[in-house]
Amino acid sequence: MARLTSVGHLQVLMQWPSLVRGICVVAACAYGGALLAPSQRETIAAKTSPLVLEENEGERRVVRGWPGHSEPGESFILKVDPRNGGSSHLVFLTADLAPEGEIPTHRHPGADEILFLESGTARVQVGDLVREVHAGATVFIPADTWISVTNVGKDHIRAVGVFSAPGFEQYMREVSVREGEKNVPVTEAEDAAIAKRHSHAVVYK
Numbered sequence: 001m002a003r004l005t006s007v008g009h010l011q012v013l014m015q016w017p018s019l020v021r022g023i024c025v026v027a028a029c030a031y032g033g034a035l036l037a038p039s040q041r042e043t044i045a046a047k048t049s050p051l052v053l054e055e056n057e058g059e060r061r062v063v064r065g066w067p068g069h070s071e072p073g074e075s076f077i078l079k080v081d082p083r084n085g086g087s088s089h090l091v092f093l094t095a096d097l098a099p100e101g102e103i104p105t106h107r108h109p110g111a112d113e114i115l116f117l118e119s120g121t122a123r124v125q126v127g128d129l130v131r132e133v134h135a136g137a138t139v140f141i142p143a144d145t146w147i148s149v150t151n152v153g154k155d156h157i158r159a160v161g162v163f164s165a166p167g168f169e170q171y172m173r174e175v176s177v178r179e180g181e182k183n184v185p186v187t188e189a190e191d192a193a194i195a196k197r198h199s200h201a202v203v204y205k
Helices: 002-035 040-043 169-173 186-196
Strands: 059-063 075-080 090-099 102-105 113-119 121-125 129-134 140-141 145-151 157-163 174-176
Touching: 040 129, 075 169, 090 169, 113 145, 121 140, 121 157, 145 157, 169 174
Parallel strands: none
Antiparallel strands: 059 075, 059 174, 075 090, 090 157, 102 145, 113 140, 113 157, 121 129, 121 145
C-alpha cells in the first residue's frame, strides 16, 4: 500500500508542471479576454476561412445620406474583415468615389491604413502633405494621422483601402445599408451617437 501511495504521489508530481501550465493558460486567456473590448473578443473568436473574390464580390454597401446631404453617398465593398473571412488582423475594402465627391478629413486612432488608387485623380491631404495623385498611387496613413481625399477628376475613383486592425468596418456598417436596401438618411442625433460609439476607430473633424 505504501508503494502504491508513493507511486501515486510521483505520478501527481510528474503531472504537476502540465497542470500548472494549463492553469496559467486559462488564467491568461481569462485575464486577456477581460481587457478586450467586446468587438475585439468577437474578432478573436471568429473562425477564419479562405476567400477568393471577383472584383464586384463581397459585402456590397452604400453610404446613407447624412445631415445636410440627404442623397446616398459612395458605394463600397467590404472584402475581408472579422465577418468576411474571419480576419482578426486586418480590414480590406474597395470604394467608389464620384467626381467632386470627397472623403472628409478624419483619422484612425488604432490602425494604419494604406490607400491605393486603381483609377481616377484625387487631391489627397495626409498630415501636412498635400498632393494630387493619379491611378496607381499609394498613400500610407499612419495611425492617428489626419487624411482627406477629394475627387478632382472627371472620372470615378476606384480605391482600395487596407487597415492594420479591425474597427473602422463596424462604423462603416452603421452609416450604410446593403446594396438594394432602402437608404434612410442618418439623423443628427444618430450621427452623433454613431460617432461616439466608434471614436476608438475613427474621428472626423
